[in-house]
Amino acid sequence: MQSILRHLQLASGVVLLTYLSLHLVNHALGIWSLDLAERGLILAIRLWDSTPGTVMLYGAAGLHFALALRTVYERRHWALPPTEWVRLWAGFSLPLLLIRHAVGTRLAASLYGFEPDYEKIVTSLITSGTQGLQLALLAPGWVHGCLGVWIRFRHHDFMRRAKPALVALLVILPLLSAIGFAQMSRAVVAAHAPQLTPDQTLVAHRGALDEWRHDLLMVYVSLLVSAFLAGRLRNRLQHRGSR
Numbered sequence: 001m002q003s004i005l006r007h008l009q010l011a012s013g014v015v016l017l018t019y020l021s022l023h024l025v026n027h028a029l030g031i032w033s034l035d036l037a038e039r040g041l042i043l044a045i046r047l048w049d050s051t052p053g054t055v056m057l058y059g060a061a062g063l064h065f066a067l068a069l070r071t072v073y074e075r076r077h078w079a080l081p082p083t084e085w086v087r088l089w090a091g092f093s094l095p096l097l098l099i100r101h102a103v104g105t106r107l108a109a110s111l112y113g114f115e116p117d118y119e120k121i122v123t124s125l126i127t128s129g130t131q132g133l134q135l136a137l138l139a140p141g142w143v144h145g146c147l148g149v150w151i152r153f154r155h156h157d158f159m160r161r162a163k164p165a166l167v168a169l170l171v172i173l174p175l176l177s178a179i180g181f182a183q184m185s186r187a188v189v190a191a192h193a194p195q196l197t198p199d200q201t202l203v204a205h206r207g208a209l210d211e212w213r214h215d216l217l218m219v220y221v222s223l224l225v226s227a228f229l230a231g232r233l234r235n236r237l238q239h240r241g242s243r
Contacts, residue, residue: 009067010152015060016094017145019048024138024173030118030180034187037180038118045116049106061098068092069223073231083147090144092224097141099216103209104202112205120199122181122188127198139174146170 022044030037047053068091080088104124108114150166153159159166189196202209 005067005070008063010148012060012064012067013145013148015056016064016141017149019057020138020141020145021173022047024142024177027138027177027184028173028180030184030187031176034118034184037184041116041118058102061095065095069227072224072227073234075231076235083151087144087147087151090140090142090147093140094144095220096217097138099220100213103212103216107212108202108205108209111208112201114199114201118184119188119191120202122184123192123196124198124202126185126189127196138177142174143170 026037026040026044029040048057105114105116105121109116114120146166146169150159
């Protein structure tokens, strides 16, 4: 059973890491031009908005989170090495990105007819002052995924030989993504000077979308805290029963 769960955790994690990697690569395309990034986004939307892509992405996210809650519940102690603490912190930050992204794009498109593209997304982030948050939320998920793959395969000879290249990739891809996003932001600001105007669909439904984000975040935090407290209670009851 444990072996099956580990394989499910790895498979779902690889799907999420692939999603994040493509997201970062797409941002990095903005270094060359906004148009190139837009074309990359169209391909990404076709992939993840397709029925198989949707099932794969959100199924992987739900499964990975459920397994994470199980780990929190079953953990006997929290005396962990620093690397594991970093991985856990980064991993539990990932749903913050997915919730924000899903509400601002998928939910807005499904409920209100929003048609996402980089110009609209960047404009929305800039006008709401959350462009830095978007990049900050990508980084923890990327770190979590890379550390997870490393911990799982670190004893393989190939991984040890590839370690310098993997460390370089860990640093360089988010850096290129940040540069690309900054370039796209400058291009959007220059094209719409002197004032940026957010998409009217998002403006009209901002209150409802904010409520969705808030409610989903509260559900996420509540589940996480409940798993932790339930695990602590179980450990205490088992400790008393063993006396």
